Amino acid sequence: MHHALAFLALSQLKGFGPARLNLLLQQCEPDGDDFYADCLRYLPQIPGLNAQQVQLCCQRIHNPFHGEWKERDQLLHWLAYDQHQVLTLGHADYPELLQQIADPPLMLYLAGNAELLHQPQLAIVGSRKPTIEGFNDARRFAGALSELGWCITSGLAEGIDAAAHQGCLQANGKTLAVLGTGIDRVYPRSNQPLYEQIYYQGLLISEFPLGTAPRGHNFPKRNRIVAGLSVGVLVVEAALKSGSLISARLACESGREVFAIPGSIHQAQYKGCHQLIKQGAKLTETIQDIHEELAHWLQLPESYSSSSFGLTTDSSHFSSNGLLSAKDSLPAVGAFSTAKNQQAVASNQSLELFTGHSHSADPSSSNMASTPDAYNPNLTAVAIKQKAPSVPKFDNPQQEQLWQAIAQGAGNLDALVMATGFNTGEISQNLLMLELSGRVVQEAGIYRVNLSV
Structure with a gap:
């Protein structure tokens, strides 16, 4: 002490x-x-x-x-709570990668599972106001990468950050959130449920003293920790003046890999990604693009290959949109030990997050696994569409539009505002009615449609 x-x-x-x-x-x-x-x-x-x-x-x-x-009294009071601790520069448990950056933080306030600091991390960053496509890309990439063994690190901001944390948690992965405030403050307030879930299932991190309010100049400082903890940074959507480009630059300066997802040349949200690609970031269309650069960090068995997760370099296995196609299959179960068979199960989940199809772990079976009517947290919007659920009756057109947006992957308030154009008051009122009728349910701040109704 x-x-x-x-x-x-x-x-x-x-x-x-x-x-x-x-x-x-x-x-x-x-x-x-x-x-x-x-x-x-x-x-x-x-x-x-x-x-x-x-x-x-x-x-x-x-x-x-x-x-x-x-400040001493505040710190001692805060440290009395479970899983709260402070890590100082030079301590044996201080993250080695973070210590290598030009200006490592003097102190780290931690809440949650501190052992995650020493697990291989991949940062996912991007716009605070992404497109629906960008939001879903961040969520799906985070989920699939976490199933490969990556911890997903981001900044708990609205938009891409929140989507990355959510996607990881929905896949039962581990995520780290680096805050631009004191660790006892939540910003934005809409991320309070996500903050609490990360505390119990991941790790919250801040270098700022307890009680520090959100200040604009603290968020770029926070970005250096996001980049410093990670072996690579994936930028999903970023404008030319986005703070995500700061994270990418800091990652590059620290010798880390930088990945960027391309998009339309007509949308400002992608111009930052395109600039990064011009400067040498790896153009990223699938998790294979990331995995082939960073797989050595995961300490997988010697007999492991990327094909164990359906991550083949054979272009015939990729669909026209660059994602893994439904015809991918897994190696025969007999070729794996029990532990490797568990990897095959994880592979199915990774593929599901990209394609919306469930794959049998036994390639001798050509039938896809049946999907229950109840909600499966690994289903994507694609899977929901393919099930073609009967649309229930609604009290008004706004409720129907909200239900459709949630079915297509808009899981939080910000995403629903972008998808529908409604104001937050309209959305909150109609969501309440949808929840009361059972058509929509909320778990850890994420809305989903209830297909059993």
Whole structure:
């Protein structure tokens, strides 16, 4: 605890950024027995710092439990909760990849499963106001990649970030959310259910002190952590001045892979992606494009190949839209051990997220697995369309339009506003009526149609 409070004192020292921190760490070993004594000795020697503030910082490092200190009291109260912790730069558990960036954060506030920091991560970023197509692409890529073993990292913003987190969680994957606020603040407020689900099924991360409100200049700073934690960054939709391009640039500067999904030349949301591709980002149409660059990070069995997940490079297996086609099949079950058979099951789910078809794990069976009438969280909008459910009767045209939009993958309020053009008041009122009638259900902030009604 003393260590965390010492770094809290350092983080409150104005003008004490990465450059001055490096000067201090050249003289002080964070995990060393003499760290505090070394700090007290060398800190006053660092040029450019306010002498009075340095004196107060040294007092707090020497005796962190003495005197009034509001931020200390807030931190101790916050740390009393389950799965809350603070990680400091130089600590043995500090993420190695993040430590390699030019200005790693001094402190990380963590809420959730901190072990995920050391799992292979892929960042998915993009527009806060994506098209429906972009929203669905982010959700499907996140779900399929998580089934391959990737943790999905993003920034919990509205739009592409939220879609990536949702897609990962719907596929029972693990996701990390890097906040641009204090870890005890939720922004935007509409992501409160998603924030809570990530706390229980993933990891929330922030470098900002408790209580920090959303401020515009903090979000680009947050992006360097998203990129720094990840071995690659996938940009789904981004305008030319998008913050997602900052993440891509930082990833490139740190030697990470950058991927971008192309789109229409007539839509501003894709111009940033097209610029990245011109600058050397990999044009990405399928998860195969990502997997072939980064599969070595997953530590898969030696006999594993990308074909185990239907990720073949044979162009005959791809449909005209670049996604895996329904005729893909899996290796014979007899060629796998029990563990590898489980990989084949995961493969079916990955393919389902792209094509809307369920595949039998046994290639000797040409019949697709039957789909129950009840909701299957792995179904995509394509699958819902192919089932051709009978459209129920509605009280008004607005409810029918909302139901159709949800059936096509618009799962949250922002997506429904874009899909229907209704204002949030109209949407909220009609969603309530749809929920009461059982035609629509909500789980963890995501709306879906109830096909059993």
